Amino acid sequence: xxxxxxxxxxxxxxxxxxxxxxxxxxxxxxxxxxxxxxxxxxxxxxxxxxxxxxxxxxxxxxxxxxxxxxxxxxxxxxxxxxxxxxxxxxxxxxxxxxxxxxxxxxxxxxxxxxxxxxxxxxxxxxxxxxxxxxxxxxxxxxxxxxxxxxxxxxxxxxxxxxxxxxxxxxxxxxxxxxxxxxxxxxxxxxxxxxxxxxxxxxxxxxxxxxxxxxxxxxxxxxxxxxxxxxxxxxxxxxxxxxxxxxxxxxxxxxxxxxxxxxxxxxxxxxxxxxxxxxxxxxxxxxxxxxxxxxxxxxxxxxxxxxxxxxxxxxxxxxxxxxxxxxxxxxxxxxxxxxxxxxxxxxxxxxxxxxxxxxxxxxxxxxxxxxxxxxxxxxxxxxxxxxxxxxxxxxxxxxxxxxxxxxxxxxxxxxxxxxxxxxxxxxxxxxxxxxxxxxxxxxxxx
Numbered sequence: 001x002x003x004x005x006x007x008x009x010x011x012x013x014x015x016x017x018x019x020x021x022x023x024x025x026x027x028x029x030x031x032x033x034x035x036x037x038x039x040x041x042x043x044x045x046x047x048x049x050x051x052x053x054x055x056x057x058x059x060x061x062x063x064x065x066x067x068x069x070x071x072x073x074x075x076x077x078x079x080x081x082x083x084x085x086x087x088x089x090x091x092x093x094x095x096x097x098x099x100x101x102x103x104x105x106x107x108x109x110x111x112x113x114x115x116x117x118x119x120x121x122x123x124x125x126x127x128x129x130x131x132x133x134x135x136x137x138x139x140x141x142x143x144x145x146x147x148x149x150x151x152x153x154x155x156x157x158x159x160x161x162x163x164x165x166x167x168x169x170x171x172x173x174x175x176x177x178x179x180x181x182x183x184x185x186x187x188x189x190x191x192x193x194x195x196x197x198x199x200x201x202x203x204x205x206x207x208x209x210x211x212x213x214x215x216x217x218x219x220x221x222x223x224x225x226x227x228x229x230x231x232x233x234x235x236x237x238x239x240x241x242x243x244x245x246x247x248x249x250x251x252x253x254x255x256x257x258x259x260x261x262x263x264x265x266x267x268x269x270x271x272x273x274x275x276x277x278x279x280x281x282x283x284x285x286x287x288x289x290x291x292x293x294x295x296x297x298x299x300x301x302x303x304x305x306x307x308x309x310x311x312x313x314x315x316x317x318x319x320x321x322x323x324x325x326x327x328x329x330x331x332x333x334x335x336x337x338x339x340x341x342x343x344x345x346x347x348x349x350x351x352x353x354x355x356x357x358x359x360x361x362x363x364x365x366x367x368x369x370x371x372x373x374x375x376x377x378x379x380x381x382x383x384x385x386x387x388x389x390x391x392x393x394x395x396x397x398x399x400x401x402x403x404x405x406x407x408x409x410x411x412x413x414x415x416x417x418x419x420x421x422x423x424x425x426x427x428x429x430x431x432x433x434x435x436x437x438x439x440x441x442x443x444x445x
């Protein structure tokens with residue numbers, strides 16, 4: 001998961017939790033406020049009933065018409081009852097007939113209470129009770145005034161608030177996420193620029209990071225530039241040292257070769273010295289080439305190479321060397337197939353494999369290249385005698401040759417294998433459809 005995706009996902013999770021907790025808190029606050037408002041309203045209705053009540057011989061007497069008209073309408077949603085100290089019903093409003101609530105509530109004089117109740121049908125009620133001591137005669141009488149309101153309107157009001165809250169909080173969450181994405185895009189822009197510059201360095205488009213970046217990223221870019229400069233300087237020193245070494249060895253070898261020429265030719269000692277001198281030439285050339293091979297270290301500093309062009313150049317040279325064989329070469333390499341690496345490395349790998357193919361083929365060589373699942377595959381096939389599977393690993397070792405009668409030093413396949421492995425790849429030997437060998441270079445892209 002990318003850094004941006006992680007931050008957005010984390011922020012979305014935190015924001016969702018915050019919105020959920022905020023909605024719960026706001027809804028509870030609204031519910032408490034609405035409940036408190038209804039409690040005060042119901043208490044006001046109790047006071048109105050108390051004001052309308054008069055003491056009679058059998059208890060309290062209420063007028064036919066009350067100030068609140070809903071008390072006179074059956075099923076109006078507002079109900080009232082009065083109980084004595086023994087929970088006996090003294091009076092009920094016309095609206096309460098057939099309604100189970102409000103039921104008795106044990107209250108002492110001066111005590112008030114608000115309760116949520118539910119009847120057997122699941123209908124909810126908000127019941128307000130108030131205890132009263134009525135002192136109109138010689139002995140005061142205690143009563144409990146109860147007023148109830150069904151919760152349909154209360155639930156609808158809370159539901160409307162919840163829906164409105166969800167809309168507004170949802171819109172705010174979307175706006176905050178959009179703002180976060182924009183802020184992330186702005187904040188991570190320097191990292192994207194660094195990534196683009198590193199990609200340009202990998203493709204050989206530039207030699208170092210050139211942009212100006214925030215202080216937090218400057219430490220990274222400065223270290224990368226220092227590393228690149230150190231690598232380039234090291235590579236230059238290595239190339240110079242190798243050039244000096246090759247130049248220094250040229251004269252002693254020439255002297256030895258001249259001294260051998262002055263000796264008697266044809267004797268066993270002279271032949272042995274000439275053989276060992278040729279071997280020294282080969283070993284020196286091989287070790288110099290191996291030291292120059294940058295592999296994965298120099299690949300990121302090299303521009304992309306078109307494999308088809310390098311192969312055609314090598315084929316042109318080898319066709320002249322093996323002119324007498326009349327080899328027919330097929331190059332099936334698309335122009336867009338490229339490799340990031342040193343040109344000398346690619347020429348060394350292809351050159352050794354093509355030279356073997358020309359040397360051992362009867363009349364036909366095929367060069368193919370393509371990509372498979374993130375791997376560059378370069379295959380060179382011929383119609384020669386091929387390489388038996390049991391001998392494939394042995395022939396990849398340095399100094400091992402398939403036929404001692406054929407000129408060579410037996411290090412071509414080994415050199416190609418070592419360079420390929422330096423790029424993190426591998427060299428494989430298979431049987432070609434042409435009947436000969438099929439040697440593959442598999443290099444990660």
